[in-house]
Amino acid sequence: MNSSNSSTDLSTLKSSAQDAIDNKTKPPGSLGQLESVAVQLATIQRTLKPVVDPARVIVFGADHGVTEEGVSAFPAEVTVQMMANFAAGGAAVCVLSKSANASLEVIDVGVNGDLSEFSAIVQQKVTRGTANLAKGAAMTHEQLDSALQVGREAIVRAADQGVQCVGLGEMGIGNTTSAAILTGLLCAQNADAAADVTGRGTGLSDEQMPVKQRVVAEAMQRLESLSDDPMECLRQAGGLEIAAIVGAMLEAPAHSMVVIVDGFIVTSAALVACQIRPAVRDNLLFAHRSAEIGHALALDTLNAEPLLQLGMRLGEGSAAAMAIPLVRGAAAIMSDMASFAEAGVSTGE
Amino acid sequence: MNSSNSSTDLSTLKSSAQDAIDNKTKPPGSLGQLESVAVQLATIQRTLKPVVDPARVIVFGADHGVTEEGVSAFPAEVTVQMMANFAAGGAAVCVLSKSANASLEVIDVGVNGDLSEFSAIVQQKVTRGTANLAKGAAMTHEQLDSALQVGREAIVRAADQGVQCVGLGEMGIGNTTSAAILTGLLCAQNADAAADVTGRGTGLSDEQMPVKQRVVAEAMQRLESLSDDPMECLRQAGGLEIAAIVGAMLEAPAHSMVVIVDGFIVTSAALVACQIRPAVRDNLLFAHRSAEIGHALALDTLNAEPLLQLGMRLGEGSAAAMAIPLVRGAAAIMSDMASFAEAGVSTGE
Numbered sequence: 001m002n003s004s005n006s007s008t009d010l011s012t013l014k015s016s017a018q019d020a021i022d023n024k025t026k027p028p029g030s031l032g033q034l035e036s037v038a039v040q041l042a043t044i045q046r047t048l049k050p051v052v053d054p055a056r057v058i059v060f061g062a063d064h065g066v067t068e069e070g071v072s073a074f075p076a077e078v079t080v081q082m083m084a085n086f087a088a089g090g091a092a093v094c095v096l097s098k099s100a101n102a103s104l105e106v107i108d109v110g111v112n113g114d115l116s117e118f119s120a121i122v123q124q125k126v127t128r129g130t131a132n133l134a135k136g137a138a139m140t141h142e143q144l145d146s147a148l149q150v151g152r153e154a155i156v157r158a159a160d161q162g163v164q165c166v167g168l169g170e171m172g173i174g175n176t177t178s179a180a181i182l183t184g185l186l187c188a189q190n191a192d193a194a195a196d197v198t199g200r201g202t203g204l205s206d207e208q209m210p211v212k213q214r215v216v217a218e219a220m221q222r223l224e225s226l227s228d229d230p231m232e233c234l235r236q237a238g239g240l241e242i243a244a245i246v247g248a249m250l251e252a253p254a255h256s257m258v259v260i261v262d263g264f265i266v267t268s269a270a271l272v273a274c275q276i277r278p279a280v281r282d283n284l285l286f287a288h289r290s291a292e293i294g295h296a297l298a299l300d301t302l303n304a305e306p307l308l309q310l311g312m313r314l315g316e317g318s319a320a321a322m323a324i325p326l327v328r329g330a331a332a333i334m335s336d337m338a339s340f341a342e343a344g345v346s347t348g349e
Numbered sequence: 350m351n352s353s354n355s356s357t358d359l360s361t362l363k364s365s366a367q368d369a370i371d372n373k374t375k376p377p378g379s380l381g382q383l384e385s386v387a388v389q390l391a392t393i394q395r396t397l398k399p400v401v402d403p404a405r406v407i408v409f410g411a412d413h414g415v416t417e418e419g420v421s422a423f424p425a426e427v428t429v430q431m432m433a434n435f436a437a438g439g440a441a442v443c444v445l446s447k448s449a450n451a452s453l454e455v456i457d458v459g460v461n462g463d464l465s466e467f468s469a470i471v472q473q474k475v476t477r478g479t480a481n482l483a484k485g486a487a488m489t490h491e492q493l494d495s496a497l498q499v500g501r502e503a504i505v506r507a508a509d510q511g512v513q514c515v516g517l518g519e520m521g522i523g524n525t526t527s528a529a530i531l532t533g534l535l536c537a538q539n540a541d542a543a544a545d546v547t548g549r550g551t552g553l554s555d556e557q558m559p560v561k562q563r564v565v566a567e568a569m570q571r572l573e574s575l576s577d578d579p580m581e582c583l584r585q586a587g588g589l590e591i592a593a594i595v596g597a598m599l600e601a602p603a604h605s606m607v608v609i610v611d612g613f614i615v616t617s618a619a620l621v622a623c624q625i626r627p628a629v630r631d632n633l634l635f636a637h638r639s640a641e642i643g644h645a646l647a648l649d650t651l652n653a654e655p656l657l658q659l660g661m662r663l664g665e666g667s668a669a670a671m672a673i674p675l676v677r678g679a680a681a682i683m684s685d686m687a688s689f690a691e692a693g694v695s696t697g698e
Contacts, residue, residue: 024441025431025434025439025440025441026440026441026663027422027423027551027552027662027663028552030551030552030661030662030663031441031659031661031663031667032640032659032660032661032662033659033660033661034659034661034671073376074376074695074696075695077695078694078695081692081693081694081695082374082694084692084693085374085687085692085694088687088692090374090685090686090687090691090692091374091375091686091687091692092373092374092375092380092682092686094685094686095678095681095682095684095685095686096678096681096682098681098685099674099677099678099680099681100674100678101450202376202379203376203377203379291381307659308657308675309658310380310381310382310383310656310675311381311382312379312380312381312382312383313376313379313381314375314376314379314380318380321678322383322674322675322678324674325448325449325671325673325674325675326657326659326671326674328448329444329445329448329449329670329671331448332444332445332447332448333441333444333445335444336439336443336444336447337439337440337441337443337444338434338437338439338440342439343430343433343434343437343439343440344430344433345427345430345431345434346423346424346426346427346430347423
C-alpha cells in the first residue's frame with residue numbers, strides 16, 4: 001500500500017465497511033457492538049471479508065522479584081507450577097481456548113524455575129524473573145530488549161502460520177503490582193492515587209493490602225518523572241511477560257493481526273504500546289472489564305469498550321479466549337450475512 | 350430419581366458442584382459469572398461433567414394481526430421474507446449459530462405466507478398469524494394449545510437427537526408489542542406503565558411510537574384483571590411464536606435441557622413459563638441485556654443476570670447464539686479443568 005494514500009484508503013475502507021454492515025438484513029445498529037467490531041476487523045485486515053480463524057491464545061509467563069515484598073496471595077512458585085499446568089492442559093486458559101476453538105501457545109519469557117522438560121512450552125527465558133522493582137529497575141536494558149523481541153517473534157510466528165487473531169495473556173505471580181504501577185504512571189495519576197489502581201490481584205487479604213499499596217505508591221513516587229517515557233516505565237516497573245506483550249502489540253500492525261487484550265495486566269501493556277506507537281490501538285480489541293480495580297481507568301484512557309463484563313479476574317488469557325467467539329461472530333456478520341438486496345427483504349423505508 | 354429425595358439430591362449436587370469449582374486451579378471466584386453458570390449446568394444435567402454440545406438454536410416464526418395498527422417500522426411481509434432468509438442461511442442468526450458451532454432449526458408456527466417450498470423450515474403452521482390483539486384475543490384456545498405443542502415437540506426432538514443446550518429465538522414483525530404487553534402485565538405494572546415497557550422494536554420512528562404505546566396501554570388496561578393468569582395473558586396478547594417458546598420452556602426440565610433465553614421477546618415468554626411452573630427457571634440462562642426498553646424490568650422480575658451486554662436488539666436468536674460459546678466455556682471449566690491437587694499447584698493458604 002502506498003504510504004501517502006494509506007490514511008485515505010483506510011478511511012474509504014472504514015466507510016465501505018460501515019455501508020456493508022448497514023445493508024445487512026437487520027435493522028441498522030441492531031447487532032450493537034458486534035457491528036463496530038466487524039468494521040474494525042475489516043479495517044485491520046483491509047477487506048470486507050474479515051476472518052478470525054485460525055485464532056490463537058498466547059500466554060507469556062515470567063516471575064517478579066517484587067514478590068519478596070509480600071504483594072501476592074499466592075507464593076511465587078505458583079508461576080512455575082501453573083506453567084506446568086498450562087503444558088498439561090489443566091488450566092482455565094487451556095480449557096477455554098479449546099472450547100473457543102483457538103490454539104494455545106505458552107511461552108516462558110522469564111520464569112524462575114526449570115521448565116525445559118515441557119515440550120509444549122516455547123523456551124525463551126530471558127532471565128529467571130525480574131529484579132525487585134521496589135529496590136530499583138526490574139530489568140536491565142538488555143533484558144527489556146530481549147523480552148520485547150520474544151513478543152515480536154510470537155506475532156511473526158503466528159502470522160507465518162496463518163493465524164489471523166491472537167488473544168494475549170499472561171502468568172506471573174506478582175504482576176498485578178507491575179500493572180498497577182504502569183497504570184498509575186501512564187494514566188497520569190500521582191502517587192496519591194496508588195489506592196485507586198491497586199487491587200487484590202489473586203485475592204490478597206485485608207492484612208496484606210497495605211503492603212501492596214505501599215509498594216505501588218513508593219514506586220509511583222520514584223518513577224513519576226518518567227511518566228512521559230513509557231519504555232523506561234516498563235523497564236523500571238514491568239515484568240518480562242508484560243514487556244513481551246508490549247513487543248507483540250508493537251509487531252501486530254505490520255501483520256494486520258487482530259489482537260484481543262485479556263485483562264488488567266495485558267491492558268497495562270497496551271497503555272505502554274499505544275503511548276509508544278498510537279497506531280497500535282487500531283489493532284486492539286478488549287476482551288472484558290476485569291473485576292480488578294484499576295482496569296476501568298486503563299480502559300478509559302485507551303477509549304476501550306470491552307466485549308464482556310462477567311466479573312472475571314483470573315488473567316492467563318482466560319477472558320481473551322472467551323472473547324474470541326464474539327469476534328468470530330462479528331467477522332461472520334461482515335463476511336457471511338446477506339444484504340437486503342441479496343435476500344429480497346423489504347427495508348423499513 | 351425418587352421424587353421425595355429430589356430436592357435434597359439437588360441441593361447436595363449443587364454444593365458438590367460449588368466445591369468442585371472452588372478447587373479448580375484458580376483463585377476462588379476469579380472466573381466470575383462463568384462459575385455460577387458452571388454450577389447451574391451441573392445442577393440442570395445432574396453431573397459434575399456437564400456438556401453443551403451438540404447445541405442448537407431454534408427460531409420460531411409467526412405473524413401478528415396487531416401489525417395492522419401500525420406498530421412496527423417494518424412491513425408485516427418481512428416475517429415471511431426473513432424466514433426465507435433463514436432458510437437460505439443469510440440472516441444474522443444463521444451466521445452467528447454457525448460461528449458458535451450450533452445447529453439451527455427454523456420452525457414456521459404461524460407465518461402469514463407460504464413457506465412450504467423451504468425444506469430447511471419445519472412446517473408446523475398453526476394458523477396464518479394471530480388475530481389483532483387490539484380488538485380481542487390474539488389466539489383461540491385451540492390455537493394456543495397447538496402452538497404450545499409445537500414448542501414442546503421441538504424440545505423432545507432436540508433431546509431425541511442428543512442436543513444438550515438450546516438457544517431459543519423468534520421472528521415475527523410486531524412481536525415486541527406482544528412482549529411489551531406480557532411484560533407489563535406479568536411484572537405487575539399498571540397500564541400507566543405502558544411507556545416503560547414499550548420500545549422502538551426494529552426501529553420505530555418518533556411519529557409511530559405513540560401508536561404503539563396506545564396499543565400497549567389499551568391492551569394492558571383490558572387485560573389487567575388477568576395478570577394472575579399467565580396462560581390467558583399469553584392467549585390474549587401473545588404471538589404464536591411466543592406460545593411455542595413457552596411450550597419449549599415448559600418441556601425443558603423433563604429432558605435436563607439447558608435453555609438460553611435470547612432477548613426481550615423470549616424473556617417475555619420466560620415470564621409466562623416461570624409463572625406457570627417456577628421450576629422452569631432453573632433451566633434458563635439469559636443471553637444478554639437487550640437495548641429494548643422493558644427488558645431490564647423482565648430480567649429483574651426473573652432475577653436474571655444475562656451473560657452479554659453488547660447493545661444488541663435484533664432478536665432472532667442472535668444473542669442466544671453468541672452466548673453459547675460462553676456457556677460452553679463454563680461447562681469446560683467444570684468438566685475439564687484440573688484441581689489444585691490434580692495439578693500439584695500450591696494454594697494461597
